[in-house]
Amino acid sequence: MTKILIIEDDWVLQKALADYLSTEGFETKTAADGESGIALALAEKPDLILLDIVLPKKDGFEVLRTIRAEEITKKIPVVLLTNLDSISDVEKALELGATTYLVKADYKLEEVTAKVKELLNIK
Amino acid sequence: MSPLFILCGIIKNMKQLKRPKKMGSLKQKIINEFNLKKQADDLGIKVWQTPSFLFIVMGVIIVAAMTGVYVISKHYDSIEVLVLSESIVVALLFTIGNFIIKSVEEVAKSNKMKSEFVSIASHQLKTPISEMKWEIELLLSKFSEGLTEKQKEVVGEIAHSGAKMARLVNDLLDVARIDQGNLALAKDKVNMRKLIEEAVEMQKEFALLSNVKIKTTFKSKRLDVIADKRRILVVLDNLISNAIKYIEEKGTVEIVLDGNAEMIQVSVRDNGVGIPKSEQANISEKFFRSNNLIKNKTDGTGLGLYIAKNIVEQSGGSLWFESIENVGSEFYFTLPTTDQSKVKK
Numbered sequence: 466m467t468k469i470l471i472i473e474d475d476w477v478l479q480k481a482l483a484d485y486l487s488t489e490g491f492e493t494k495t496a497a498d499g500e501s502g503i504a505l506a507l508a509e510k511p512d513l514i515l516l517d518i519v520l521p522k523k524d525g526f527e528v529l530r531t532i533r534a535e536e537i538t539k540k541i542p543v544v545l546l547t548n549l550d551s552i553s554d555v556e557k558a559l560e561l562g563a564t565t566y567l568v569k570a571d572y573k574l575e576e577v578t579a580k581v582k583e584l585l586n587i588k
Numbered sequence: 589m590s591p592l593f594i595l596c597g598i599i600k601n602m603k604q605l606k607r608p609k610k611m612g613s614l615k616q617k618i619i620n621e622f623n624l625k626k627q628a629d630d631l632g633i634k635v636w637q638t639p640s641f642l643f644i645v646m647g648v649i650i651v652a653a654m655t656g657v658y659v660i661s662k663h664y665d666s667i668e669v670l671v672l673s674e675s676i677v678v679a680l681l682f683t684i685g686n687f688i689i690k691s692v693e694e695v696a697k698s699n700k701m702k703s704e705f706v707s708i709a710s711h712q713l714k715t716p717i718s719e720m721k722w723e724i725e726l727l728l729s730k731f732s733e734g735l736t737e738k739q740k741e742v743v744g745e746i747a748h749s750g751a752k753m754a755r756l757v758n759d760l761l762d763v764a765r766i767d768q769g770n771l772a773l774a775k776d777k778v779n780m781r782k783l784i785e786e787a788v789e790m791q792k793e794f795a796l797l798s799n800v801k802i803k804t805t806f807k808s809k810r811l812d813v814i815a816d817k818r819r820i821l822v823v824l825d826n827l828i829s830n831a832i833k834y835i836e837e838k839g840t841v842e843i844v845l846d847g848n849a850e851m852i853q854v855s856v857r858d859n860g861v862g863i864p865k866s867e868q869a870n871i872s873e874k875f876f877r878s879n880n881l882i883k884n885k886t887d888g889t890g891l892g893l894y895i896a897k898n899i900v901e902q903s904g905g906s907l908w909f910e911s912i913e914n915v916g917s918e919f920y921f922t923l924p925t926t927d928q929s930k931v932k933k
Contacts, residue, residue: 475715481722488730548714569718570754571818574725 466492467585470511472502472528473546474520478569482515482546485574486581499523503531506538513581516563518547518554526561533562542584546577631695639695642688649684653677706764710757717757720750758822759891766898773816773902780845780852780923781811787824788843791832799838802828808847813923815903820923823899823907826892827856827919834860834917850925851905857918863911871909896921 469486473479474497483493494509496502500522506514514532518525525545532538545558545566555566564584567577582588627638635641660673724747732740765771788802795802813820831841839859846853863871871893900907904924911917 475719477719478715478722481719481726485722485726485730548711548718570714570721570757574722575729 466490467513467587468492468494468509468511469581470494470496470502470506470509470514472496472499472505472514472520472525473517474498475517481574482577485578489578491581497521499525499528502528506532506541507535510537511541513585514541514543515546515577515581516543518545518549518558526557529558529561529563544577544580544584631699633695637691637695639688639692642691646684646688650681653680703764703767706760707768710761710764713753713757717750717754721747721754724750756889759889759895762819762822762895762899763891766895771898771902773819773899775814776817778813778815778817778820779811780813780854781806783817783821784824784843784845784854787821787828790825791828794829795832795841798832798835800832800835801840802832803840803842805842805844808845808852811845811847811852813852813925815923816899819899820903823896823921824854824856826896827921830892831856831858831860831917831919834858834862836861839916847922847925851922852925853920853922855918855920857916859916862913862915862917863909864913868909868911 467490469491471479471482471486471493473482473495476497479495479497483495486493494505494511496505498521502514502516502520503523505511506528516525516528520528523531525547529543529545532541532543542564543562545563546569547554547558547566548569558566565580567580624635624638624641627640628635631638654677657670657673657677661670664670724743727735728740728743728747735743762771784804784806788804791802828841828843835841835858842855842857844855844857846855873894897907900921900923905922907919907921909917909919
């Protein structure tokens with residue numbers, strides 16, 4: 466089963482994403498802060514990571530930096546899910562190695578899932 | 589008197605910064621320049637705090653002080669008295685000058701705070717809006733088993749209200765960014781024909797409910813522009829929904845796409861109530877809503893055109909309109925086919 470790691474501190478958004486992805490046949494793992502997100506990424510080796518930027522303990526940028534530096538996680542696609550949509554935040558994330566980014570308030574769960582499937586070549 | 593010159597400069601600059609852009613005649617501009625109440629309303633302060641009022645007070649005090657010194661120098665033939673009176677005048681001027689600078693600073697500061705507040709508040713509002721949107725989507729698409737049609741309809745209405753709120757928050761955020769000169773535009777390759785079709789699709793239901801037909805004509809072969817796709821869609825959406833809104837009973841909205849190698853031009857024409865001539869100069873001001881028959885029948889914030897005009901202009905194009913009351917309005921905008929956005933990515 467394809468495994469998705471969701472690192473999101475907003476409980477409602479985390480649950481909605483996990484529920485939706487589960488019904489679409491994905492296995493989901495969740496973390497609510499940057500530190501446990503990194504730990505879970507290393508332990509679970511997910512197929513894809515959905516990552517928020519504003520997170521407690523370590524923010525999304527730091528998580529991304531660590532994921533890209535570690536041998537076992539460096540090739541995992543990372544989709545940034547954020548409501549920060551300023552050009553500088555987006556540029557910074559892409560420079561750090563994010564695969565793509567989606568603005569939460571502008572995207573439906575269906576569209577987020579479609580993006581996940583597209584990146585993992587699932588039809 | 590050089591501090592005075594600096595002061596005049598600051599006050600002048602403040603006025604340029606804070607005054608809304610006007611398209612009216614010179615006469616109107618001069619009248620507005622001395623319309624202290626309007627200035628105070630625009631700046632959200634009391635009349636006695638407006639830069640123009642303080643400037644007038646300063647002028648009156650200077651004349652009075654000068655006259656005072658003149659009278660004193662006439663009556664007392666003493667250097668000491670003259671030096672003392674001039675010192676008092678200088679001290680007085682510095683005190684008042686300082687007061688004016690402080691007032692002007694306060695206005696500027698509160699204006700900046702207001703913009704920042706709108707920006708932070710709308711960012712914060714985006715999270716609960718996302719929560720609501722996703723939960724409703726989850727309910728309707730994955731867990732709707734057992735819900736009656738009526739219940740689905742009610743949830744659908746909640747979703748609709750959520751979408752309206754999301755739109756409003758996006759608009760406010762855009763206005764805050766425009767005011768801060770910080771509206772960042774993406775550079776997408778946009779197929780204008782497809783985008784217009786998408787915008788028409790978004791308004792289809794509203795048009796049907798309002799007895800309005802939407803007609804599209806694509807004259808131009810050159811259809812691609814480099815611009816921010818999501819925001820140009822907002823421009824089209826604003827113009828089309830306005831056109832529908834201001835048609836009283838039934839009518840037609842005609843959208844024409846034309847252009848050449850350098851520019852594309854979109855026009856949106858309606859046969860609605862039109863914009864009264866007296867109000868045409870104010871139409872792209874923030875929060876402006878035309879004072880016509882339809883005003884009370886439709887909702888709106890008066891931000892749409894302000895945002896549309898700024899997006900188009902920042903993308904290197906222009907937006908303008910022609911309107912005759914009780915005949916209809918036609919809005920035009922152009923966009924360059926090559927990238928001329930002022931914001932570097």
